[in-house]
Amino acid sequence: MAIGNRQIGWSQESNLLWSISSQIQRLISVVSKSLAPKYKVYTALLTQSGGDDPQYQQLGSLVVGRTYEIADNGVIDWDFTNVGAPNNEIGTLFVATGTTPANWGQNGNLNFNTGAPVVTVLENTIGNIWFTYDAPGLYNILSNDLFIDTKTTVNMFPAQFIESPVDIYNSTAIPVNVGRIALLSYYNYLAADNALSYGGPTMIEIRVYN
Numbered sequence: 001m002a003i004g005n006r007q008i009g010w011s012q013e014s015n016l017l018w019s020i021s022s023q024i025q026r027l028i029s030v031v032s033k034s035l036a037p038k039y040k041v042y043t044a045l046l047t048q049s050g051g052d053d054p055q056y057q058q059l060g061s062l063v064v065g066r067t068y069e070i071a072d073n074g075v076i077d078w079d080f081t082n083v084g085a086p087n088n089e090i091g092t093l094f095v096a097t098g099t100t101p102a103n104w105g106q107n108g109n110l111n112f113n114t115g116a117p118v119v120t121v122l123e124n125t126i127g128n129i130w131f132t133y134d135a136p137g138l139y140n141i142l143s144n145d146l147f148i149d150t151k152t153t154v155n156m157f158p159a160q161f162i163e164s165p166v167d168i169y170n171s172t173a174i175p176v177n178v179g180r181i182a183l184l185s186y187y188n189y190l191a192a193d194n195a196l197s198y199g200g201p202t203m204i205e206i207r208v209y210n
Helices: 012-035
Strands: 039-047 054-057 067-070 093-095 110-113 118-124 129-135 138-143 152-157 160-164 167-177 180-187 202-209
Touching: 067 129, 093 129, 152 167, 167 202, 180 202
Parallel strands: none
Antiparallel strands: 039 118, 039 202, 054 110, 067 093, 067 110, 129 138, 138 180, 152 202, 160 167, 167 180
């Protein structure tokens, strides 16, 4: 049975190739959609020691995994984008990915709190996420509205560690709104610093579904 021409002036062979190419493109589109990630993910190991202790830094090396805030009212002549900052604007918070900023500038100033969790980021496809100290055993995981309501889940391990009938360590994270996840750390059911680091780092995984 002869194949009718699909394009005026084309040969049957050309029309056949055109038809095959169209089918391949449709197949690629279907496969791409089926293989596309169903969610964005942030996976990290958390450690924490000590209580509320705000500090600032103007020179020297950064601590990888610590949250810093660009906080100076002078002329913006610094560059922290090579160590994790998404931009160099005053008020930007970020988790340091390196120790040596490209340029401290003349007025570079970073605020940080040694009581906030320090993180080892294993995977991050969500975006800029940082950590702050709120109160004993209570911390914030923050973003610029990246935690979508009804589409964000949080998993932690170990969520609970029991050493003995009287020694119970527990950590839990609760999505609060599009920009904040509350992280609570307990020892014997009382909010307590250092519980995140008991027995080693605490693993956290945040998923934001499409």
